[in-house]
Amino acid sequence: MTQYLGNAFELPLESATYEALDDGHEVAAGRTKVGELAGARIGLWEAEPGLIGGVTTDEIFVVLEGHAEVTFEDTKETISMGPGDIVRLNAGQRNSWRTSEKLRKVSVSIPVS
Template sequence: MPDTTLLNSSVKIAALELRIELEAVAAEQRLAGQPHTGSATLGEFGGSEIGVWEMTPGAMSDVEADEIFVVLFGAGTVEFEETGETVLLAPGDVMRLRAGQRTVWTITQTLRKVYFA
């Protein structure tokens, strides 16, 4: 796990190579496969937490925090239960999530994102 003060200095963080410890998704959230998730908090900026999150293939439900993220690698979808809208995710995509949204993440290739929450 990186030193969470790194982003408060002039040090580069290689988000693509960052080692993230993954844990199995809790049974009550797991919808398909055997997905694992993990994150590393990198620091804070303007009152927002900045970190890196990863999920392996499978599907899980979640309730979102207020967040903006950028996909670094991987592929999948995020479905919004309230509207039924499904958004494809690929490297370079930037997306906004709003606190309280109920989602289903279906990951087909291990996905990593940098988030601001």
């Protein structure tokens, strides 16, 4: 069993799309599971520019490249992020992501039971 999980800039991502909140078009995205540790999922995720929404899981991530803003509906807090930023998300928060430059992040998330 190897301890090397891959290069975060070179690992291929599975294609995914999200419906844009502002114009109904699709926003191209990608994701892949890199590994697991004690029930937590380690993954890569990226999204092209656009406005998408969702509900968070318990997650910590590091932005590798790109820029985005995340706004949380319950608190109206907005976080601007770019390369090197470390962000903590709490499970169950409704949010919107406005990606201004293709964003790629590596994350550790704990599935909600």
